[in-house]
Amino acid sequence: MTEKKTSLSRRNFFKNAGIAAGTLVAASTLPAFDAVLFAAVKRNTKGPWYGIAIDIEKCIGCGTCAKTCKIENNVPQEPFFFRSWVEQYTIKKDGTLKVVSPNGGIDGFTQSIPAEEIEKTFFVPKMCNHCYKSPCIQVCPVGATYETDEGIVLVDEKYCIGCKYCIQACPYGCRYFHPDKHVVDKCTLCFHRIKKGLNPACMDNCPTKARISGDLNDPQSAISKFIRTKNVYVLKPHLNTGSKLYYNALNQEVR
Amino acid sequence: MPLHLKRLLMTGVVIVSLFLLLKHALTPDSFGQYGHYRGNSMAEIAALPVHYTGNSSCVSCHDTIITMKSESYHSDLSCEGCHGAAYKHIASPKTEKLMKPDSREFCGKCHSINLARPEKAIVQVNIKDHHPEKNCIKCHNPHQP
Incomplete structure (x- = not known):
């Protein structure tokens, strides 16, 4: 009868330490996780795989995107509810950062900080990132929010119980609680327009064509060319949300 | 089997069958058709009316x-x-x-001076100084500015 070795034996300690060290060394040779382009690769083999691109160098902060979005999608007009909005970032010469978004940019922006104090300022239009592996879908307790095969994150307003968990889970603040319907509402990438062969309302009406959406599977689409030719970046890549909203000329200060 | 265990077992059976019955009745038909959600909701969203034609x-x-x-x-x-x-x-x-917007503020949403607007992207004026007495469309045709 052999004596059973206890887990605290010297032999076991060296064995486990060896396994741990070996795993660490092996893991260090793996390729680094590419958070920015992670979601852009072919994820839908049957049809389109939608992504969004916004060119900050073209955005003039007119707020037409935010205004048209509210009308197209019957979003309440009160200034707390947005599916799409514009922020103005201002970095002052003293290093402080100021972010404003009066009524989501719908009424336009007036520069409140004197020009001589400004180091740099720019507009950042924001909307749902339509993440692959989106955190909002993962937390929904009833299956009321989901990602379609095309990579569009939708909310089933008949099935949503209004627990607002997804609002907290979204790191980009892209969801709001509808004051009349008492369910969560968000950007659908104008699913009803895409299915009719139209572009999303915010993109059709953008005067400088600063925002585009399209099929990431198609190498000839405008968005694929945008990603290939520009220095694209996503918001909060460290969260690994699989964001499919690609910005050109995005400053690291933008959160 | 003792009587109290039989009763417990019966209660258990009733609860589980009630749950299954309710689940069957309350789960929408298209739930799980494509994934853990109501498949019909996609068609409902796709059928919403278009406003911007x-x-x-x-x-x-x-x-x-x-x-x-x-x-x-x-x-x-x-x-x-x-x-x-x-x-x-x-x-x-x-x-x-x-609507036919003609206010200075409306044109200013794009054309008023703001350092955040890329200079190359758009012509900008100071709407406070640039002929404040009249509307922009008195001089500029918005369809042919």
């Missing part, structure tokens, strides 16, 4: 103005970006008129 719907009546605009600096602008959603106007063009 696009420039192609304006051409049939307003072709001269669209031709003028397409040769101007404003060629890339959509009609509805300034005039508002056209879905009602297209259904009844005589009664449902679109």
